[in-house]
Amino acid sequence: MPSLTRAEATERAAAITVTGYAVDLDVTAPGDTFRSRTVLTFSTEPGGSTFVEWEPAALISATLNGTPLEPSALAGERLALTGLAAANELVVEAEMRYSNTGEGLHRFVDPADGRVYLYAHMFLDGARRIFPCFDQPDLKAPYTLAVTAPEDWLVAANGARVGEGGGRWEFAQTKPLATYFVSLIAGPYHAVTDEHDGIPLALYCRQALAEHLDEQADELFTVTKQCLDRYHEIFDVRYPFGHYGQAFVPEFNFGAMENPGIVVFRDEFIYRSAVTDGQREQRANVVAHEMAHQWFGDLVTMAWWDDLWLNESFAEYLGTRITAEATRFTETWTTFAMQRKAWGMRADQRPSTHPVAPTDVDDTALALLNFDGISYAKGAAVLRQLVAWVGDKAFLAGLNEHFAAHAYGNATLADLLAAVSRSSGRDLGAWADVWLRREQINTLRAEVERTDDGRYAQVTLVQTAPDEHPALRPHKLCLGLYDHGADGAVTRRRVVEVDVDPETDGGRTVIAELAGEPVADLLLVNDGDLTYAKIRLDPDSAAAVPAILSLLDDSLARAVLWSAMLDAVTDGERPVAELVTLVLAALPVEREVVIVEDVLRMTRTLVDRYPTPEARPAALEMLAQACDRLVAAAEPGSSRQLAGLRGLIGSSVDTARLQGWLDGANVPDGVTVDADLRWLILQRLVVLGAAGPEQIDAELARDRSALGEQAAARCRAALPDPEAKARAWEFVISDPDASNRILEATAQGFWQPEQLELVAPYAERYFADIPGMLARRTGMSGERLAVTAYPSVVVAERTRELAAELLARTDLSAILRRVVTDGDDDLRRALTARG
Numbered sequence: 060m061p062s063l064t065r066a067e068a069t070e071r072a073a074a075i076t077v078t079g080y081a082v083d084l085d086v087t088a089p090g091d092t093f094r095s096r097t098v099l100t101f102s103t104e105p106g107g108s109t110f111v112e113w114e115p116a117a118l119i120s121a122t123l124n125g126t127p128l129e130p131s132a133l134a135g136e137r138l139a140l141t142g143l144a145a146a147n148e149l150v151v152e153a154e155m156r157y158s159n160t161g162e163g164l165h166r167f168v169d170p171a172d173g174r175v176y177l178y179a180h181m182f183l184d185g186a187r188r189i190f191p192c193f194d195q196p197d198l199k200a201p202y203t204l205a206v207t208a209p210e211d212w213l214v215a216a217n218g219a220r221v222g223e224g225g226g227r228w229e230f231a232q233t234k235p236l237a238t239y240f241v242s243l244i245a246g247p248y249h250a251v252t253d254e255h256d257g258i259p260l261a262l263y264c265r266q267a268l269a270e271h272l273d274e275q276a277d278e279l280f281t282v283t284k285q286c287l288d289r290y291h292e293i294f295d296v297r298y299p300f301g302h303y304g305q306a307f308v309p310e311f312n313f314g315a316m317e318n319p320g321i322v323v324f325r326d327e328f329i330y331r332s333a334v335t336d337g338q339r340e341q342r343a344n345v346v347a348h349e350m351a352h353q354w355f356g357d358l359v360t361m362a363w364w365d366d367l368w369l370n371e372s373f374a375e376y377l378g379t380r381i382t383a384e385a386t387r388f389t390e391t392w393t394t395f396a397m398q399r400k401a402w403g404m405r406a407d408q409r410p411s412t413h414p415v416a417p418t419d420v421d422d423t424a425l426a427l428l429n430f431d432g433i434s435y436a437k438g439a440a441v442l443r444q445l446v447a448w449v450g451d452k453a454f455l456a457g458l459n460e461h462f463a464a465h466a467y468g469n470a471t472l473a474d475l476l477a478a479v480s481r482s483s484g485r486d487l488g489a490w491a492d493v494w495l496r497r498e499q500i501n502t503l504r505a506e507v508e509r510t511d512d513g514r515y516a517q518v519t520l521v522q523t524a525p526d527e528h529p530a531l532r533p534h535k536l537c538l539g540l541y542d543h544g545a546d547g548a549v550t551r552r553r554v555v556e557v558d559v560d561p562e563t564d565g566g567r568t569v570i571a572e573l574a575g576e577p578v579a580d581l582l583l584v585n586d587g588d589l590t591y592a593k594i595r596l597d598p599d600s601a602a603a604v605p606a607i608l609s610l611l612d613d614s615l616a617r618a619v620l621w622s623a624m625l626d627a628v629t630d631g632e633r634p635v636a637e638l639v640t641l642v643l644a645a646l647p648v649e650r651e652v653v654i655v656e657d658v659l660r661m662t663r664t665l666v667d668r669y670p671t672p673e674a675r676p677a678a679l680e681m682l683a684q685a686c687d688r689l690v691a692a693a694e695p696g697s698s699r700q701l702a703g704l705r706g707l708i709g710s711s712v713d714t715a716r717l718q719g720w721l722d723g724a725n726v727p728d729g730v731t732v733d734a735d736l737r738w739l740i741l742q743r744l745v746v747l748g749a750a751g752p753e754q755i756d757a758e759l760a761r762d763r764s765a766l767g768e769q770a771a772a773r774c775r776a777a778l779p780d781p782e783a784k785a786r787a788w789e790f791v792i793s794d795p796d797a798s799n800r801i802l803e804a805t806a807q808g809f810w811q812p813e814q815l816e817l818v819a820p821y822a823e824r825y826f827a828d829i830p831g832m833l834a835r836r837t838g839m840s841g842e843r844l845a846v847t848a849y850p851s852v853v854v855a856e857r858t859r860e861l862a863a864e865l866l867a868r869t870d871l872s873a874i875l876r877r878v879v880t881d882g883d884d885d886l887r888r889a890l891t892a893r894g
């Protein structure tokens with residue numbers, strides 16, 4: 060479909076004022092369409108013309124100011140409106156198509172019980188799939204929604220419910236919303252309600268998950284209330300959208316979406332099996348993130364998609380911060396350092412990197428490309444640095460000024476910078492230029508000269524930049540001095556605050572106050588993780604890490620060290636063998652479960668790609684040993700035990716032991732082999748050739764749930780059998796009707812480093828087939844599938860040649876170009892590491 064260009068959006072925003080939308084949906088008919096009737100009122104200069112975006116399956120009627128429109132007015136998903144009056148009323152009625160991609164009005168049939176569930180997801184430009192609209196973020200308007208649905212359903216939406224009965228739901232007019240925030244859920248949803256501080260609260264999920272939601276509602280409501288209270292403490296404006304509903308829906312592409320009054324989450328967040336506290340923390344963080352958006356995004360909306368970061372960086376920063384400040388999950392900055400920031404750093408070092416705040420988002424389709432680790436995590440890390448730089452009080456004062464000035468409207472980066480510049484009394488222009496308008500990351504490396512009597516002669520922080528992006532940046536950060544005492548404990552002797560200013564020191568910052576100080580066993584650069592940079596320790600500190608790492612009390616300090624190690628291995632500066640040795644020594648005694656989970660995840664990715672096929676089994680064996688020791692050392696039933704066990708299942712080659720766990724034999728104390736663990740074990744057995752289609756079918760017969768269907772698809776694709784691979788590939792590439800989740804699960808199961816000979820030929824197929832696949836699937840679901848199906852485990856020059864041939868084509872979509880560029884860059888690193 061044609062993407063709205065920035066030029067078109069600017070012109071339309073200048074010409075049009077939208078008065079309101081009244082949308083009336085009927086979802087009672089069987090089949091793959093629903094009825095949509097919309098009355099759209101707007102004003103403009105008389106005599107002009109414009110268009111609305113609209114994608115009907117079958118047009119029933121359309122009138123503008125009472126005059127029927129010619130069918131030819133609708134072309135290319137745009138409805139032309141000409142001969143406009145000062146005040147206009149567009150009335151249209153049409154059959155609209157349900158989606159199976161998680162975009163538009165998604166329709167899901169639960170395999171557990173055959174029940175039908177609908178939810179709307181409009182981001183980024185899906186509103187046209189439900190009603191005709193001026194689909195751009197700066198044409199906000201109030202919405203009035205009515206829905207006719209089966210009588211035994213539940214319908215919830217942005218607005219408050221004002222009428223219900225006889226299969227008809229009517230909702231109050233909303234505050235002005237951007238088109239992409241309009242949402243509803245409809246189906247036999249299960250609801251749990253509560254109230255806090257005058258705000259009605261609700262949680263929704265499928266009936267199949269009802270017992271789990273009932274059990275977890277208390278934790279979800281507690282987190283919700285704690286976060287609401289904390290936002291009300293730091294913001295002058297109260298939560299502005301009336302009720303606060305949180306719906307957990309099937310096959311959702313994102314973690315969640317911040318629709319005012321009806322936040323939508325992926326329903327994997329309602330747990331049916333045992334989970335770790337790391338997973339519970341992640342869920343709490345997503346609750347806090349979406350709540351931050353109610354102010355940043357929903358109340359004050361970006362004018363155009365180039366300021367997507369204004370939404371996502373702030374929500375990421377505030378979500379992490381508010382979770383730590385208000386809930387029981389106090390170590391979220393540790394998670395951020397290990398996981399989210401590492402995601403941003405990887406994206407920032409690829410050829411496809413872009414500034415946090417780009418200026419060249421020329422149309423809506425390009426905006427989706429920037430929905431990545433840079434807009435979320437690098438942006439949040441940069442905000443953390445900004446707070447260190449201007450101080451928290453000034454930062455929050457600036458935000459409140461920003462909300463007051465632009466409530467229910469739109470704003471830009473310039474507006475926000477002006478507000479924080481005023482509140483802090485500092486001109487942020489130069490700071491914003493290097494941090495927000497320029498891509499890539501600096502490295503901060505400690506250089507230590509010592510005296511003969513064991514003191515620092517000079518400590519220098521050396522800042523460097525990649526050749527192609529030479530900008531150095533100002534940094535405010537801390538250096539931590541740690542000593543390994545005679546009693547075996549490690550203590551932080553001192554923290555030194557450092558202002559790195561390349562304007563005055565040219566990239567070599569001498570830490571004068573450390574001269575004469577006794578040398579520490581560990582000099583930790585960026586202690587407290589305040590700045591965004593690659594960290595390299597001085598050689599003596601680096602050598603001390605294996606002995607000191609697990610003795611550090613502060614989980615954030617351990618996370619900074621782990622991240623630096625993982626980053627050095629990713630860069631090929633240090634071998635994977637060194638990493639797995641460290642993992643074996645330090646992970647079994649690691650106390651913070653999110654560190655355990657992220658180290659295992661990252662190490663596993665590196666072990667699957669970096670060693671040669673000959674060297675890989677030994678590295679995997681060490682990883683399995685580390686997990687085994689962790690399971691043995693962890694308290695029975697603890698999160699660490701579960702994280703270790705999952706790692707062990709994924710890396711073990713002991714099929715008898717794995718099969719035993721499935722049969723209930725020698726299961727570690729405190730572990731329940733529940734549905735999700737059973738699938739994990741079975742998948743590993745399948746990969747190793749120790750279980751086949753019959754076992755998969757039998758497991759699916761035990762677990763006829765949505766997650767069961769996905770796990771079965773993943774297992775079938777993982778069978779070490781040429782016919783199974785051929786079937787799976789064909790399905791991923793060409794099935795037009797399958798749901799996004801089943802396709803993704805199949806792609807996940809397909810590529811197994813254990814089955815290299817079998818899957819290697821599909822590297823050629825990927826580059827031949829993927830343009831066609833992406834042409835058939837839309838937006839986010841297509842992109843996710845293209846990423847998941849990438850032949851990342853076929854680490855060979857030939858794979859890079861195929862990527863280069865595809866990239867040489869001039870007809871590639873921007874999304875495919877990005878996917879291949881990034882996948883190829885990962886392979887380049889892996890090949891370099893192999894030497």
Ligand SMILES: [Zn+2]
Nearest residue numbers: 348352371374
């Ligand atoms: Zn967000």
